[in-house]
Amino acid sequence: MDLNIASIETLLVPPRWLFVKVTTRSGLAGWGEAVLEGRAHTVATAIDELSDYLIGKDARRIEHHWQAMYRGGFYRGGPILMSAISGLDQALWDIMGRSYDEPVHALLGGRVRDRMRVYAWVGGENDEAIIESAQAAISAGFTTTKMNLLNGPLSIVDSHRKIDDAVTTLARLRDAVGNKLDIAIDFHGRVHRPMAAVLIDALAPYNPLFIEEPVLPEHLEFMADLRRNTAIPIATGERLFSRYDFKRLLTLGAADIVQPDLSHAGGITESRKIANMTEAWDIALAPHCPLGPLALAACLQVDAISHNAFIQEQSQGIAYNQANDLTRCLTNPEVLNFDSGFVKIPDGPGLGVEIDEQYVRTVAKSGHRWRNPLWTHEDGSVAEW
Ligand SMILES: [Mg+2]
Structure with missing residues (x-):
């Protein structure tokens, strides 16, 4: 051939x-x-x-x-x-x-697991909506969720009222779901160094599964300080782009969980090496994936061969994904089934997903011009999103 x-x-x-x-x-x-x-x-x-x-x-x-x-x-x-x-x-x-x-996983040494735990995003306009969204995730079989918690910008030094609001939300959610749900909190790089330790300490009594991007990835030195001062696992990596970026993270001791994005960190070839590097540091792998079905399928190939992989992000239900169903582009959508809070490691050829090319070509005619939201602080200055 x-x-x-x-x-x-x-x-x-x-x-x-x-x-x-x-x-x-x-x-x-x-x-x-x-x-x-x-x-x-x-x-x-x-x-x-x-x-x-x-x-x-x-x-x-x-x-x-x-x-x-x-x-x-x-x-x-x-x-x-x-x-x-x-x-x-x-x-x-x-x-x-x-x-x-x-x-692909068969060519990379064969799978070490049969299925991969996945998590659902929860969120909403207010505490009631967040709790409702978490209960829907539990009903759908998920045992793990992630949420942004901060639904607006936080200034470099901000009022403790916003910390109190975040704590109240998490406390109410924990009260509603008990220990049936693991809850990861993504700070999304929205929190600056002076507020990060305050927020982490305030949330700690409610047992977050992990805290993601507690500060921006350009501040890995400060992330390492935060990690040393909390028992909650720290996660980061969606804005790191190769083994060399992750080398700095590992050398600084800035995280317990790495989250390379299979569509940003050099694909399967590089991400499996990142997974191998981190295994030697006893650090967990949780590939970042708020993207489409091919990115998720690539993640699952690396999860399949990485002993330290413990959870997989997926984009179903994320607000910015709802314009298109995760599996609508596939002729074998059943391979990305999350009914039990797990997804089976795909065993079809290649990435294991089959693209519905006619559908993809039709929707690609109009394409898209998706842009990140631009947030501002009360004073009009640009805020992190
Ligand atoms: Mg994130």
Whole structure:
């Protein structure tokens, strides 16, 4: 079979995704998800530039192509280039798996687990809505949730009233669900250094499963200080883009849980290495995935082969995903079934999901121009979202 790369195509799929299709001369094709949320067109251009190198090459030399795309441009890393490499890497692994009629995890050593725990996002306009959303998650079989808790900006030093509000919300939620639900809290980088320790200490009595991005990832040194001063596991990684970024995190001792995004951190090739690195530090893996079905399928391939993976994010029910069902783009939507709070490790060829190409091409005609919300503080200055 001629598996030299013949063409590379990107499709802007609503609500905010970018799919990439790599087709070989034999006609065998693979799909990946390359999006950086809010910068989909920029990543599509980066893929177009990388295609100058990839066209005509043997699709199976994935590691070599990864190195060429990363090192070959002299400038490396960062969200745009690494998201482009990520989507292409996923598509090449999809081709590799399909060429052997095996799931990707089988080619990477075989799965260490049969199914993966997944979590649901909960949220709402007020405490009642949040509790209702958490009870719906429990009814749907989920045992773990994540929430933003802070539904608005927090200034670099802010009123303790906002801390009190956040604590009240978590206390009411804990009271409503007892210990039936593990609750992770994502600070989303919205909290600055002076308020982070105050908030972590105030939430600790309600036993959060973990605290995510307690400060922005550019402040890993301060994150390490926070971690040393709390018993609650600290998670981060969605805005780190390679092993080299994670090396800094590990050296500083800034996290207990790493969250590489399979569509931003260099794809399957790089994320499995990140998983291996962190295993040696006894750090847990929880791949970040508020994206579409291809990104989630890629995550599950890495979860399958990573002993330290303990939970998988998925985007069903997230507000910014509701314009499109997670599985609507698939002809085998049953593979992403979360009924029991787990998803079975896909055992189909490649990534294990089958794209409904006719549907994807139809919705990609209108595409999207999804942008991150821009928040401001009371005084009009820009706030973290
Ligand atoms: Mg997050």
